[in-house]
Amino acid sequence: MNLRKAGCFILALMLCTGAALGCAKETEPTPSESPTQTFAAEPAPSSSPTPSPTPTPYTELAEGAQGAEVQHLQEALMELGYLIEDEATDYYGSMTRAAVAAFQKQNDLQPDGIAGEETQKLLYSGTAKECDPFSKFAPTVGMTFEELVMSDDGTRDQYPEGFPAADTYKIIVDIEHQVTMVYSQDENGEYTVPVRYMLCSTGKDDCTPKGTFKMDNYHVRFSQFARDKTYGQYWTQIRGAIYFHTILYEEFDTSTYIEEVWEKLGTADSHGCIRLTVPDAKWMWFNIAPGTVCVIRDGDPGDEETAAIRKQLVLADMPEERPDIDPQDIPSTDNWSPEDVAHDVPFVQGSQD
Template sequence: MSPKKVICFVAALVCFAVFAAGCAGESEPAPSEAPRPSASPERTEEPGATAAPSPTPTPYTELREGAQGETVRKLQEALMELGYLAQDKATDYYGSLTRAAVVTFQRQNGLQADGIAGEETQELLYSGNAAECEPFSLLAPTVGMSFEELVMSDDGTRDQYPEGYPEPGTYKIIVDIEHQVTMVYTKDENGEYTVPVRYMLCSTGKDDCTPKGTFKMDNYRVRFSQFARDKTYGQYWSQIRGAIYFHTILYEEFDTSTYIEEVWEKLGTADSHGCIRLTVPDAKWIWFNIAPGTECVVRDGDPDDDVTASIRERLVLAALPEERPDIEPQDIPNTDNWSIEDVAHDIPFVQGSQD
């Protein structure tokens, strides 16, 4: 072969190698400035030499809160399809809602729940083998209950008190005044209270009269009694401190059929005299499951807290009926997802006092 043909052949090989390298991996934007040629003399490859292989690109880019781009949109679409992310459409921003959805996805699929969508998380999410999100009603069973169960339930055990409770550190309660939501959490594998247990729609005090801060639940319980202030009645009083309690909505008499309509319609707004009003099933859950000494945080809340706002948005309860239901309280079905028999009795019940 002539020298001229050898030069052309080598040049063709170089061009082919450059083209092949440019096709490997993800395409990148062209650099704003081309790299400058090296000052050192060009070295000729030995015949038969093999070029070092390029590193294999990672199939998934790690995504965390604050990330932006099309990969975030794809992530959100997959989370929405499986029910983990409750929003109308995907965006390209990884905010607090997306992080919360990723945490839930990881927890329900046996992954480390750190809120970071790394390779393992994304691989499972896009695999077609991931579990669908558990229904919201598991954490907020009241959303599927009838008005009668939410307001008129009374099993008649008005002299019954809890036999005991789980340890005080089992749960942590957060009352968010901005969103009128009470949330209960238990500990994760790191000992932090991040695992949701129950979400409840509530009414805190009007004119900002519910005390805020971090409290240890006190030890006075009242099953069904009259309020001294306005002579109305309530069920399942669990003392937070002093005269501040979790309890049900109000009744005119010692009879759940005399529920006060206006009080029910204002559930989810600041309407109490300082206590925290709940539905009957939610107040009953606290009565039997929350031990004295359990931490209870009452906070102002933040209107920009997308995660708590999303919880509140889904806490939609039965509407007030046009006529009062004609049913005996003890005949109302119990559709809640727990039973008194399943509650641990790690510490005994000891009645305290309001003082």
């Protein structure tokens, strides 16, 4: 399964976010309500034995299909949170295909986006799993401005003890949509399982290098940039002087965040590095081993899957006045902690060159 096919799963996860906050349980339709199955007429009494009537096979539904069966399918997907629409239609388009693939993936079926008999039986069974909320993959969407921008746990001299193996994750940076996505491997060894989605800022004037890279060794916890004397946290080296890191600060103090830099997060605004929120940069710093594959791509305006991810990456607004809070008192609401991270690869600092 390639990443393009996996995008169907990703897209439907984006679409299901709102419903995941209060997903309705699917109820099993009665035979008279379900257009996807019909039953043979009851035979007239006979002196000779006749077989019991059996349902005809489910109608296989795929992209391009149209009719009442499609509408019923969409209604069931909407109830479980895999498809968000104002109302069901009778046309099986790309959104329905994506929603079906997401349903299949999350319910341990082959995620081909085709609603065959096995998929429909489970969908209408009342026992299928509901859609995962988007916040599972993008926890920053529920965080406060203070946590996103000002967090500083004070461990400025502490470095990771080690990392998960380099093949644990694959990173994709999409410049068109200003999104960084991390995937882990599926059962076939392909990187299709979403782990974390992040709003980012790449380089202005197309100055972020594009291609496939293996993450380098150098890490910086909190330091000054030589170019403009600003500061940043959690630098994780991609190659040379190109890093993932936080937004910028005027001083060695997160309360001095640069407002313009925060406001431009999600646009091409850096000098070549990839800026992230503090929690996302911290996740990279602790979880991404040297040697991890990082793909930086131009991206495609017509890429529905990545566009859907970006659409859902809505972060907290900047307050009118700077918060008066000790950065070390800002609680973490992220869905992981450094204690959770495997140390399969020991930390080795290396150098920037």
